[in-house]
Amino acid sequence: MASTLRRLFSLAIGGCLLFAMSACSPLKLLNALTPDGSFDKTEGIAYGADPRQKLDVYVPRHPMANAPVVVFFYGGSWNSGSRSDYGFVGEALASRGIVAVLADYRLYPQVRYPLFLEDGAQAVAWTHEHIRQFSGSPQRLYLMGHSSGAYNAAMLALDPGLLGAVGLSPHNLSGWIGLAGPYDFLPIENPDVRPVFFWPDSPPQSQPINHVSRGAPPALLMAATDDDLVNPTRNTGGLARKLREAGVPVQDLYFSRPGHATLVATLSRPMRSLAPVLEQIAAFVKATPGQ
Known part of the structure:
Protein backbone atom coordinates (compact mmCIF):
# COMPACT_ATOMS: atom_id res chain seq x y z
CA MET A 1 0.00 0.00 0.00
CA THR A 34 -4.58 14.58 4.58
CA PRO A 35 -7.65 13.51 6.57
CA ASP A 36 -9.16 16.03 8.98
CA GLY A 37 -10.69 13.64 11.50
CA SER A 38 -7.82 13.77 13.99
CA PHE A 39 -7.85 17.49 14.82
CA ASP A 40 -9.79 20.69 15.31
CA LYS A 41 -8.25 23.75 13.67
CA THR A 42 -8.40 27.41 14.62
CA GLU A 43 -6.81 29.51 11.89
CA GLY A 44 -5.71 33.05 11.21
CA ILE A 45 -4.90 34.05 14.80
CA ALA A 46 -2.90 37.29 14.88
CA TYR A 47 0.18 37.34 17.11
CA GLY A 48 1.28 40.75 15.77
CA ALA A 49 0.05 43.66 13.68
CA ASP A 50 1.55 42.68 10.30
CA PRO A 51 -0.58 40.56 7.93
CA ARG A 52 2.17 37.92 7.92
CA GLN A 53 2.12 37.64 11.71
CA LYS A 54 -0.59 35.01 11.98
CA LEU A 55 -0.75 31.38 13.07
CA ASP A 56 -3.01 28.33 13.03
CA VAL A 57 -3.56 25.94 15.94
CA TYR A 58 -4.24 22.22 15.43
CA VAL A 59 -5.70 20.52 18.51
CA PRO A 60 -6.07 16.73 18.76
CA ARG A 61 -9.75 15.80 18.41
CA HIS A 62 -9.67 14.21 21.87
CA PRO A 63 -6.78 16.00 23.59
CA MET A 64 -5.26 14.96 26.87
CA ALA A 65 -5.09 17.53 29.62
CA ASN A 66 -1.94 19.67 29.41
CA ALA A 67 -0.94 18.24 26.05
CA PRO A 68 2.55 18.93 24.68
CA VAL A 69 2.83 21.79 22.19
CA VAL A 70 5.02 22.15 19.10
CA VAL A 71 5.46 25.49 17.32
CA PHE A 72 6.43 24.73 13.71
CA PHE A 73 8.30 27.02 11.29
CA TYR A 74 8.38 26.06 7.59
CA GLY A 75 11.28 26.50 5.18
CA GLY A 76 11.64 28.46 1.95
CA SER A 77 15.04 30.21 2.19
CA TRP A 78 13.35 33.04 4.12
CA ASN A 79 11.94 34.12 0.74
CA SER A 80 8.73 32.11 0.49
CA GLY A 81 6.28 29.90 2.33
CA SER A 82 2.86 29.84 3.94
CA ARG A 83 1.47 28.03 6.95
CA SER A 84 -1.49 26.94 4.80
CA ASP A 85 0.87 24.70 2.81
CA TYR A 86 1.72 22.61 5.86
CA GLY A 87 -1.61 21.37 7.12
CA PHE A 88 -0.22 17.83 6.87
CA VAL A 89 2.32 18.77 9.58
CA GLY A 90 -0.47 19.95 11.88
CA GLU A 91 -2.40 16.74 11.26
CA ALA A 92 0.65 14.57 11.88
CA LEU A 93 1.41 16.15 15.24
CA ALA A 94 -2.23 16.20 16.32
CA SER A 95 -2.53 12.50 15.45
CA ARG A 96 0.14 11.87 18.09
CA GLY A 97 -1.62 13.90 20.78
CA ILE A 98 0.45 17.05 20.25
CA VAL A 99 -1.05 20.54 19.92
CA ALA A 100 0.54 22.07 16.80
CA VAL A 101 1.02 25.79 16.17
CA LEU A 102 1.96 26.68 12.58
CA ALA A 103 3.21 30.24 12.32
CA ASP A 104 3.78 32.53 9.36
CA TYR A 105 6.54 35.10 9.61
CA ARG A 106 7.72 38.01 7.50
CA LEU A 107 9.97 37.17 4.56
CA TYR A 108 12.59 38.83 2.38
CA PRO A 109 12.41 41.43 0.83
CA GLN A 110 9.98 42.78 3.44
CA VAL A 111 12.50 42.02 6.19
CA ARG A 112 16.00 40.67 6.65
CA TYR A 113 17.84 39.00 9.52
CA PRO A 114 17.01 39.18 12.41
CA LEU A 115 13.45 40.52 12.03
CA PHE A 116 11.93 37.20 10.97
CA LEU A 117 13.41 35.73 14.15
CA GLU A 118 11.69 38.45 16.16
CA ASP A 119 8.44 37.30 14.53
CA GLY A 120 9.19 33.76 15.64
CA ALA A 121 9.81 34.92 19.19
CA GLN A 122 6.46 36.74 19.20
CA ALA A 123 4.71 33.60 17.95
CA VAL A 124 6.31 31.59 20.76
CA ALA A 125 5.30 34.23 23.29
CA TRP A 126 1.69 34.14 22.05
CA THR A 127 1.73 30.35 22.34
CA HIS A 128 3.16 30.41 25.85
CA GLU A 129 0.47 32.87 26.97
CA HIS A 130 -2.60 31.45 25.22
CA ILE A 131 -2.10 27.75 24.55
CA ARG A 132 -3.97 26.63 27.67
CA GLN A 133 -7.14 27.72 25.84
CA PHE A 134 -6.36 24.94 23.33
CA SER A 135 -5.64 22.17 25.88
CA GLY A 136 -1.88 22.70 25.56
CA SER A 137 0.64 23.09 28.34
CA PRO A 138 3.09 26.02 28.25
CA GLN A 139 5.34 23.86 30.43
CA ARG A 140 5.64 21.31 27.59
CA LEU A 141 6.59 23.68 24.79
CA TYR A 142 8.78 22.65 21.83
CA LEU A 143 10.00 24.38 18.69
CA MET A 144 10.36 22.62 15.36
CA GLY A 145 11.26 23.63 11.83
CA HIS A 146 12.30 22.39 8.41
CA SER A 147 15.19 23.86 6.42
CA SER A 148 15.27 27.64 7.02
CA GLY A 149 12.46 27.07 9.52
CA ALA A 150 14.79 24.73 11.42
CA TYR A 151 17.29 27.59 11.50
CA ASN A 152 14.58 29.78 13.05
CA ALA A 153 13.84 27.14 15.68
CA ALA A 154 17.55 26.71 16.42
CA MET A 155 18.19 30.42 16.87
CA LEU A 156 15.20 30.84 19.18
CA ALA A 157 16.35 27.86 21.24
CA LEU A 158 20.04 28.83 21.38
CA ASP A 159 20.22 32.65 21.38
CA PRO A 160 18.76 33.81 24.73
CA GLY A 161 18.35 37.39 23.50
CA LEU A 162 15.59 36.50 21.04
CA LEU A 163 13.14 35.01 23.52
CA GLY A 164 14.43 37.38 26.19
CA ALA A 165 13.01 40.28 24.16
CA VAL A 166 9.49 38.86 24.67
CA GLY A 167 9.88 38.00 28.35
CA LEU A 168 10.85 34.35 27.88
CA SER A 169 14.07 32.35 27.67
CA PRO A 170 15.25 29.06 26.17
CA HIS A 171 14.62 27.60 29.64
CA ASN A 172 10.90 27.93 28.86
CA LEU A 173 11.38 25.30 26.14
CA SER A 174 11.30 21.57 26.79
CA GLY A 175 13.25 20.99 23.60
CA TRP A 176 13.52 21.70 19.90
CA ILE A 177 13.49 19.67 16.68
CA GLY A 178 15.36 20.48 13.48
CA LEU A 179 14.73 18.89 10.08
CA ALA A 180 17.46 19.48 7.48
CA GLY A 181 18.43 22.76 9.08
CA PRO A 182 21.25 25.14 8.08
CA TYR A 183 23.09 25.89 11.33
CA ASP A 184 26.55 26.82 10.05
CA PHE A 185 26.47 28.26 6.53
CA LEU A 186 28.95 31.13 6.24
CA PRO A 187 30.12 32.11 3.67
CA ILE A 188 26.71 31.97 2.01
CA GLU A 189 26.64 30.18 -1.34
CA ASN A 190 22.91 30.31 -2.14
CA PRO A 191 22.25 33.56 -4.08
CA ASP A 192 18.65 33.67 -2.84
CA VAL A 193 19.85 33.69 0.77
CA ARG A 194 22.72 36.15 0.47
CA PRO A 195 20.69 39.39 0.70
CA VAL A 196 18.70 38.03 3.66
CA PHE A 197 21.90 38.04 5.73
CA PHE A 198 23.61 41.14 4.28
CA TRP A 199 26.21 39.18 2.27
CA PRO A 200 29.17 39.66 2.08
CA ASP A 201 28.97 41.25 5.55
CA SER A 202 26.90 38.45 7.08
CA PRO A 203 27.25 38.67 10.87
CA PRO A 204 28.78 35.64 12.64
CA GLN A 205 26.10 35.94 15.33
CA SER A 206 23.55 34.93 12.69
CA GLN A 207 24.80 31.33 12.92
CA PRO A 208 23.13 28.96 15.42
CA ILE A 209 26.37 27.02 15.96
CA ASN A 210 27.89 30.18 17.49
CA HIS A 211 25.21 30.32 20.21
CA VAL A 212 25.65 26.87 21.74
CA SER A 213 25.99 26.96 25.50
CA ARG A 214 25.57 24.65 28.45
CA GLY A 215 21.96 24.64 29.58
CA ALA A 216 20.46 24.93 26.09
CA PRO A 217 17.27 22.88 25.66
CA PRO A 218 17.51 19.27 24.44
CA ALA A 219 17.56 18.82 20.67
CA LEU A 220 16.47 16.25 18.11
CA LEU A 221 18.20 16.85 14.77
CA MET A 222 17.28 14.91 11.63
CA ALA A 223 18.65 15.16 8.12
CA ALA A 224 18.69 13.42 4.76
CA THR A 225 21.98 11.62 4.08
CA ASP A 226 22.09 12.84 0.49
CA ASP A 227 20.83 16.38 1.07
CA ASP A 228 22.14 18.40 -1.88
CA LEU A 229 20.99 21.76 -0.54
CA VAL A 230 22.07 21.82 3.13
CA ASN A 231 25.17 19.77 3.90
CA PRO A 232 24.11 17.36 6.68
CA THR A 233 27.66 16.64 7.87
CA ARG A 234 28.56 20.27 8.43
CA ASN A 235 25.19 21.48 9.67
CA THR A 236 23.36 18.70 11.51
CA GLY A 237 26.49 16.77 12.42
CA GLY A 238 28.49 19.85 13.34
CA LEU A 239 25.80 21.32 15.56
CA ALA A 240 25.16 17.96 17.24
CA ARG A 241 28.85 17.61 18.02
CA LYS A 242 29.07 21.09 19.52
CA LEU A 243 25.93 20.54 21.61
CA ARG A 244 27.39 17.31 22.99
CA GLU A 245 30.65 19.06 23.84
CA ALA A 246 28.61 21.59 25.84
CA GLY A 247 26.79 18.81 27.69
CA VAL A 248 23.43 19.44 25.97
CA PRO A 249 21.26 16.34 25.36
CA VAL A 250 21.06 15.84 21.59
CA GLN A 251 20.19 13.07 19.17
CA ASP A 252 21.09 13.33 15.49
CA LEU A 253 19.54 10.95 12.96
CA TYR A 254 20.15 10.56 9.22
CA PHE A 255 17.85 8.94 6.66
CA SER A 256 18.84 7.64 3.24
CA ARG A 257 15.47 7.53 1.46
CA PRO A 258 14.11 11.09 1.70
CA GLY A 259 15.90 14.15 0.34
CA HIS A 260 16.02 17.72 1.60
CA ALA A 261 12.44 18.61 0.62
CA THR A 262 10.86 15.21 1.18
CA LEU A 263 12.20 14.94 4.74
CA VAL A 264 9.34 17.13 5.96
CA ALA A 265 6.96 15.38 3.54
CA THR A 266 7.52 12.16 5.51
CA LEU A 267 5.20 13.66 8.12
CA SER A 268 2.32 13.27 5.66
CA ARG A 269 0.35 10.03 5.64
CA PRO A 270 1.25 9.07 2.03
CA MET A 271 5.00 9.48 2.67
CA ARG A 272 5.51 8.21 6.24
CA SER A 273 7.00 4.92 5.15
CA LEU A 274 10.05 6.76 3.74
CA ALA A 275 11.48 7.45 7.21
CA PRO A 276 10.27 7.27 10.84
CA VAL A 277 10.45 11.04 11.31
CA LEU A 278 7.06 11.36 13.01
CA GLU A 279 7.78 8.43 15.31
CA GLN A 280 11.06 10.00 16.38
CA ILE A 281 9.37 13.34 17.07
CA ALA A 282 6.65 11.71 19.15
CA ALA A 283 9.21 9.68 21.10
CA PHE A 284 11.36 12.77 21.74
CA VAL A 285 8.39 14.75 23.02
CA LYS A 286 7.24 11.87 25.21
CA ALA A 287 10.69 11.31 26.71
CA THR A 288 11.55 14.96 27.37
CA PRO A 289 10.32 16.26 30.74
CA GLY A 290 8.25 19.42 30.91
CA GLN A 291 9.49 22.64 32.43
Whole structure:
Protein backbone atom coordinates (compact mmCIF):
# COMPACT_ATOMS: atom_id res chain seq x y z
CA MET A 1 0.00 0.00 0.00
CA ALA A 2 2.75 2.47 0.93
CA SER A 3 4.65 1.88 -2.31
CA THR A 4 1.43 2.31 -4.27
CA LEU A 5 0.75 5.62 -2.55
CA ARG A 6 4.27 6.82 -3.30
CA ARG A 7 3.84 5.93 -6.97
CA LEU A 8 0.52 7.76 -7.06
CA PHE A 9 2.13 10.75 -5.36
CA SER A 10 4.94 10.82 -7.94
CA LEU A 11 2.44 10.59 -10.80
CA ALA A 12 0.34 13.36 -9.29
CA ILE A 13 3.37 15.61 -8.93
CA GLY A 14 4.13 14.98 -12.59
CA GLY A 15 0.57 15.95 -13.44
CA CYS A 16 0.95 19.12 -11.44
CA LEU A 17 4.07 20.05 -13.35
CA LEU A 18 2.31 19.44 -16.64
CA PHE A 19 -0.73 21.46 -15.62
CA ALA A 20 0.76 24.20 -13.48
CA MET A 21 -2.05 26.56 -14.33
CA SER A 22 -4.33 24.50 -12.08
CA ALA A 23 -2.41 25.86 -9.05
CA CYS A 24 -1.51 22.31 -8.10
CA SER A 25 1.65 21.76 -6.04
CA PRO A 26 3.20 18.84 -4.16
CA LEU A 27 2.39 20.49 -0.82
CA LYS A 28 -1.21 21.16 -1.84
CA LEU A 29 -1.46 17.55 -2.94
CA LEU A 30 -0.21 16.31 0.41
CA ASN A 31 -2.77 18.50 2.13
CA ALA A 32 -5.51 17.21 -0.18
CA LEU A 33 -4.60 13.66 0.88
CA THR A 34 -4.58 14.58 4.58
CA PRO A 35 -7.65 13.51 6.57
CA ASP A 36 -9.16 16.03 8.98
CA GLY A 37 -10.69 13.64 11.50
CA SER A 38 -7.82 13.77 13.99
CA PHE A 39 -7.85 17.49 14.82
CA ASP A 40 -9.79 20.69 15.31
CA LYS A 41 -8.25 23.75 13.67
CA THR A 42 -8.40 27.41 14.62
CA GLU A 43 -6.81 29.51 11.89
CA GLY A 44 -5.71 33.05 11.21
CA ILE A 45 -4.90 34.05 14.80
CA ALA A 46 -2.90 37.29 14.88
CA TYR A 47 0.18 37.34 17.11
CA GLY A 48 1.28 40.75 15.77
CA ALA A 49 0.05 43.66 13.68
CA ASP A 50 1.55 42.68 10.30
CA PRO A 51 -0.58 40.56 7.93
CA ARG A 52 2.17 37.92 7.92
CA GLN A 53 2.12 37.64 11.71
CA LYS A 54 -0.59 35.01 11.98
CA LEU A 55 -0.75 31.38 13.07
CA ASP A 56 -3.01 28.33 13.03
CA VAL A 57 -3.56 25.94 15.94
CA TYR A 58 -4.24 22.22 15.43
CA VAL A 59 -5.70 20.52 18.51
CA PRO A 60 -6.07 16.73 18.76
CA ARG A 61 -9.75 15.80 18.41
CA HIS A 62 -9.67 14.21 21.87
CA PRO A 63 -6.78 16.00 23.59
CA MET A 64 -5.26 14.96 26.87
CA ALA A 65 -5.09 17.53 29.62
CA ASN A 66 -1.94 19.67 29.41
CA ALA A 67 -0.94 18.24 26.05
CA PRO A 68 2.55 18.93 24.68
CA VAL A 69 2.83 21.79 22.19
CA VAL A 70 5.02 22.15 19.10
CA VAL A 71 5.46 25.49 17.32
CA PHE A 72 6.43 24.73 13.71
CA PHE A 73 8.30 27.02 11.29
CA TYR A 74 8.38 26.06 7.59
CA GLY A 75 11.28 26.50 5.18
CA GLY A 76 11.64 28.46 1.95
CA SER A 77 15.04 30.21 2.19
CA TRP A 78 13.35 33.04 4.12
CA ASN A 79 11.94 34.12 0.74
CA SER A 80 8.73 32.11 0.49
CA GLY A 81 6.28 29.90 2.33
CA SER A 82 2.86 29.84 3.94
CA ARG A 83 1.47 28.03 6.95
CA SER A 84 -1.49 26.94 4.80
CA ASP A 85 0.87 24.70 2.81
CA TYR A 86 1.72 22.61 5.86
CA GLY A 87 -1.61 21.37 7.12
CA PHE A 88 -0.22 17.83 6.87
CA VAL A 89 2.32 18.77 9.58
CA GLY A 90 -0.47 19.95 11.88
CA GLU A 91 -2.40 16.74 11.26
CA ALA A 92 0.65 14.57 11.88
CA LEU A 93 1.41 16.15 15.24
CA ALA A 94 -2.23 16.20 16.32
CA SER A 95 -2.53 12.50 15.45
CA ARG A 96 0.14 11.87 18.09
CA GLY A 97 -1.62 13.90 20.78
CA ILE A 98 0.45 17.05 20.25
CA VAL A 99 -1.05 20.54 19.92
CA ALA A 100 0.54 22.07 16.80
CA VAL A 101 1.02 25.79 16.17
CA LEU A 102 1.96 26.68 12.58
CA ALA A 103 3.21 30.24 12.32
CA ASP A 104 3.78 32.53 9.36
CA TYR A 105 6.54 35.10 9.61
CA ARG A 106 7.72 38.01 7.50
CA LEU A 107 9.97 37.17 4.56
CA TYR A 108 12.59 38.83 2.38
CA PRO A 109 12.41 41.43 0.83
CA GLN A 110 9.98 42.78 3.44
CA VAL A 111 12.50 42.02 6.19
CA ARG A 112 16.00 40.67 6.65
CA TYR A 113 17.84 39.00 9.52
CA PRO A 114 17.01 39.18 12.41
CA LEU A 115 13.45 40.52 12.03
CA PHE A 116 11.93 37.20 10.97
CA LEU A 117 13.41 35.73 14.15
CA GLU A 118 11.69 38.45 16.16
CA ASP A 119 8.44 37.30 14.53
CA GLY A 120 9.19 33.76 15.64
CA ALA A 121 9.81 34.92 19.19
CA GLN A 122 6.46 36.74 19.20
CA ALA A 123 4.71 33.60 17.95
CA VAL A 124 6.31 31.59 20.76
CA ALA A 125 5.30 34.23 23.29
CA TRP A 126 1.69 34.14 22.05
CA THR A 127 1.73 30.35 22.34
CA HIS A 128 3.16 30.41 25.85
CA GLU A 129 0.47 32.87 26.97
CA HIS A 130 -2.60 31.45 25.22
CA ILE A 131 -2.10 27.75 24.55
CA ARG A 132 -3.97 26.63 27.67
CA GLN A 133 -7.14 27.72 25.84
CA PHE A 134 -6.36 24.94 23.33
CA SER A 135 -5.64 22.17 25.88
CA GLY A 136 -1.88 22.70 25.56
CA SER A 137 0.64 23.09 28.34
CA PRO A 138 3.09 26.02 28.25
CA GLN A 139 5.34 23.86 30.43
CA ARG A 140 5.64 21.31 27.59
CA LEU A 141 6.59 23.68 24.79
CA TYR A 142 8.78 22.65 21.83
CA LEU A 143 10.00 24.38 18.69
CA MET A 144 10.36 22.62 15.36
CA GLY A 145 11.26 23.63 11.83
CA HIS A 146 12.30 22.39 8.41
CA SER A 147 15.19 23.86 6.42
CA SER A 148 15.27 27.64 7.02
CA GLY A 149 12.46 27.07 9.52
CA ALA A 150 14.79 24.73 11.42
CA TYR A 151 17.29 27.59 11.50
CA ASN A 152 14.58 29.78 13.05
CA ALA A 153 13.84 27.14 15.68
CA ALA A 154 17.55 26.71 16.42
CA MET A 155 18.19 30.42 16.87
CA LEU A 156 15.20 30.84 19.18
CA ALA A 157 16.35 27.86 21.24
CA LEU A 158 20.04 28.83 21.38
CA ASP A 159 20.22 32.65 21.38
CA PRO A 160 18.76 33.81 24.73
CA GLY A 161 18.35 37.39 23.50
CA LEU A 162 15.59 36.50 21.04
CA LEU A 163 13.14 35.01 23.52
CA GLY A 164 14.43 37.38 26.19
CA ALA A 165 13.01 40.28 24.16
CA VAL A 166 9.49 38.86 24.67
CA GLY A 167 9.88 38.00 28.35
CA LEU A 168 10.85 34.35 27.88
CA SER A 169 14.07 32.35 27.67
CA PRO A 170 15.25 29.06 26.17
CA HIS A 171 14.62 27.60 29.64
CA ASN A 172 10.90 27.93 28.86
CA LEU A 173 11.38 25.30 26.14
CA SER A 174 11.30 21.57 26.79
CA GLY A 175 13.25 20.99 23.60
CA TRP A 176 13.52 21.70 19.90
CA ILE A 177 13.49 19.67 16.68
CA GLY A 178 15.36 20.48 13.48
CA LEU A 179 14.73 18.89 10.08
CA ALA A 180 17.46 19.48 7.48
CA GLY A 181 18.43 22.76 9.08
CA PRO A 182 21.25 25.14 8.08
CA TYR A 183 23.09 25.89 11.33
CA ASP A 184 26.55 26.82 10.05
CA PHE A 185 26.47 28.26 6.53
CA LEU A 186 28.95 31.13 6.24
CA PRO A 187 30.12 32.11 3.67
CA ILE A 188 26.71 31.97 2.01
CA GLU A 189 26.64 30.18 -1.34
CA ASN A 190 22.91 30.31 -2.14
CA PRO A 191 22.25 33.56 -4.08
CA ASP A 192 18.65 33.67 -2.84
CA VAL A 193 19.85 33.69 0.77
CA ARG A 194 22.72 36.15 0.47
CA PRO A 195 20.69 39.39 0.70
CA VAL A 196 18.70 38.03 3.66
CA PHE A 197 21.90 38.04 5.73
CA PHE A 198 23.61 41.14 4.28
CA TRP A 199 26.21 39.18 2.27
CA PRO A 200 29.17 39.66 2.08
CA ASP A 201 28.97 41.25 5.55
CA SER A 202 26.90 38.45 7.08
CA PRO A 203 27.25 38.67 10.87
CA PRO A 204 28.78 35.64 12.64
CA GLN A 205 26.10 35.94 15.33
CA SER A 206 23.55 34.93 12.69
CA GLN A 207 24.80 31.33 12.92
CA PRO A 208 23.13 28.96 15.42
CA ILE A 209 26.37 27.02 15.96
CA ASN A 210 27.89 30.18 17.49
CA HIS A 211 25.21 30.32 20.21
CA VAL A 212 25.65 26.87 21.74
CA SER A 213 25.99 26.96 25.50
CA ARG A 214 25.57 24.65 28.45
CA GLY A 215 21.96 24.64 29.58
CA ALA A 216 20.46 24.93 26.09
CA PRO A 217 17.27 22.88 25.66
CA PRO A 218 17.51 19.27 24.44
CA ALA A 219 17.56 18.82 20.67
CA LEU A 220 16.47 16.25 18.11
CA LEU A 221 18.20 16.85 14.77
CA MET A 222 17.28 14.91 11.63
CA ALA A 223 18.65 15.16 8.12
CA ALA A 224 18.69 13.42 4.76
CA THR A 225 21.98 11.62 4.08
CA ASP A 226 22.09 12.84 0.49
CA ASP A 227 20.83 16.38 1.07
CA ASP A 228 22.14 18.40 -1.88
CA LEU A 229 20.99 21.76 -0.54
CA VAL A 230 22.07 21.82 3.13
CA ASN A 231 25.17 19.77 3.90
CA PRO A 232 24.11 17.36 6.68
CA THR A 233 27.66 16.64 7.87
CA ARG A 234 28.56 20.27 8.43
CA ASN A 235 25.19 21.48 9.67
CA THR A 236 23.36 18.70 11.51
CA GLY A 237 26.49 16.77 12.42
CA GLY A 238 28.49 19.85 13.34
CA LEU A 239 25.80 21.32 15.56
CA ALA A 240 25.16 17.96 17.24
CA ARG A 241 28.85 17.61 18.02
CA LYS A 242 29.07 21.09 19.52
CA LEU A 243 25.93 20.54 21.61
CA ARG A 244 27.39 17.31 22.99
CA GLU A 245 30.65 19.06 23.84
CA ALA A 246 28.61 21.59 25.84
CA GLY A 247 26.79 18.81 27.69
CA VAL A 248 23.43 19.44 25.97
CA PRO A 249 21.26 16.34 25.36
CA VAL A 250 21.06 15.84 21.59
CA GLN A 251 20.19 13.07 19.17
CA ASP A 252 21.09 13.33 15.49
CA LEU A 253 19.54 10.95 12.96
CA TYR A 254 20.15 10.56 9.22
CA PHE A 255 17.85 8.94 6.66
CA SER A 256 18.84 7.64 3.24
CA ARG A 257 15.47 7.53 1.46
CA PRO A 258 14.11 11.09 1.70
CA GLY A 259 15.90 14.15 0.34
CA HIS A 260 16.02 17.72 1.60
CA ALA A 261 12.44 18.61 0.62
CA THR A 262 10.86 15.21 1.18
CA LEU A 263 12.20 14.94 4.74
CA VAL A 264 9.34 17.13 5.96
CA ALA A 265 6.96 15.38 3.54
CA THR A 266 7.52 12.16 5.51
CA LEU A 267 5.20 13.66 8.12
CA SER A 268 2.32 13.27 5.66
CA ARG A 269 0.35 10.03 5.64
CA PRO A 270 1.25 9.07 2.03
CA MET A 271 5.00 9.48 2.67
CA ARG A 272 5.51 8.21 6.24
CA SER A 273 7.00 4.92 5.15
CA LEU A 274 10.05 6.76 3.74
CA ALA A 275 11.48 7.45 7.21
CA PRO A 276 10.27 7.27 10.84
CA VAL A 277 10.45 11.04 11.31
CA LEU A 278 7.06 11.36 13.01
CA GLU A 279 7.78 8.43 15.31
CA GLN A 280 11.06 10.00 16.38
CA ILE A 281 9.37 13.34 17.07
CA ALA A 282 6.65 11.71 19.15
CA ALA A 283 9.21 9.68 21.10
CA PHE A 284 11.36 12.77 21.74
CA VAL A 285 8.39 14.75 23.02
CA LYS A 286 7.24 11.87 25.21
CA ALA A 287 10.69 11.31 26.71
CA THR A 288 11.55 14.96 27.37
CA PRO A 289 10.32 16.26 30.74
CA GLY A 290 8.25 19.42 30.91
CA GLN A 291 9.49 22.64 32.43
